[in-house]
Amino acid sequence: MHDVARLLIIEDDVDIRTMLIRALRDRGHAVDSAPTALAGLESAMRERPDLIILDLGLPDVDGLEALRMLRAVSGVPVIVATARDAEPDLVRGLDAGADDYVVKPFTATAMDARIRAVLRRRAPDAQSAGPIVVGGLTLDPSSREVTLAGAPVELTPREFDLLRHLAARVGQVVSKRELLTEVWQLPYGGADKTVDVHLSWLRRKLGETAQAPRYLHTVRGVGVKLVDPSPGGPAQ
Known part of the structure; x- marks a missing residue:
């Protein structure tokens, strides 16, 4: 049906x-x-x-x-x-x-x-319907809400999808090609700038910079990974 x-x-x-x-x-x-x-x-x-x-x-x-x-x-x-x-x-x-x-x-x-x-x-998928917690960051896929240290973080739909994709792979390096394919649904390359711009916006909203990252770490020439900055979190 x-x-x-x-x-x-x-x-x-x-x-x-x-x-x-x-x-x-x-x-x-x-x-x-x-x-x-x-x-x-x-x-x-x-x-x-x-x-x-x-x-x-x-x-x-x-x-x-x-x-x-x-x-x-x-x-x-x-x-x-x-x-x-x-x-x-x-x-x-x-x-x-x-x-x-x-x-x-x-x-x-x-x-x-x-x-x-x-x-x-x-639609929130069954496996990720519960909140995803990475350090002080909490993402709720069902309500599409994000909090950082308990304070709400206002994200656009695209920023939320980008963060959720990275949060589901915490500690893993995700390539820009994968992000373009999975988050933007773009079947071609050549639009890395799109990812860079959205990562920059996301960093600003998380209160960090590329030069002083806490959650979003760029691996030059490879991609980006979301890490838990708290002691004992996934290795940075």
């Missing part, structure tokens, strides 16, 4: 919007739609969908800007639909907070598969 998701499609092309609404409803999803970025943002706040399909070529606000606006107030999963298939555009979309992307033209079957994959990745 398929899981039913409440979807919001933000797409100005009437033909594409109509096709997606019909096809995704046929697959058992509940679907709302909006023809502009601003109408879509209002609907997202009002309806609280499980996932948003966001066209990047909207008439009122650029799709990437709309995504940044959405990310300022919501961690809802987002799949961007774009005719821009150049790698820098796709990386910018993922960096702005998208969970996945599809390049036009696409089929409803392909979109449905992406929707299910994103929702599976976002």
Whole structure:
């Protein structure tokens, strides 16, 4: 039996919007739609969908800007639909907070598969449903909350996914290629800067720097590892 998701499609092309609404409803999803970025943002706040399909070529606000606006107030999963298939555009979309992307033209079957994959990745998995504790750092995969020495740490969805991936492998060096593949779902290299930037943001929020790391240690030319800085923690 398929899981039913409440979807919001933000797409100005009437033909594409109509096709997606019909096809995704046929697959058992509940679907709302909006023809502009601003109408879509209002609907997202009002309806609280499980996932948003966001066209990047909207008439009122650029799709990437709309995504940044959405990310300022919501961690809802987002799949961007774009005719821009150049790698820098796709990386910018993922960096702005998208969970996945599809390049036009696409089929409803392909979109449905992406929707299910994103929702599976976002669902807390049974093995990691309990909090992960590394020194004074606690991650709760079910609520997607992080605390450091008992104080809440505000992370973006991407920062949380990055930290969770490292926390599940505490003490192990994880390559940037693996992070791009597993956290960003990028099947290609050449975007190491994306990882570096997010690691820098994460370090700042954990109150450390690359020069004076506590939890996040870079292994030059190899990758990065999360360590327990307390006495008796995994070796640094």
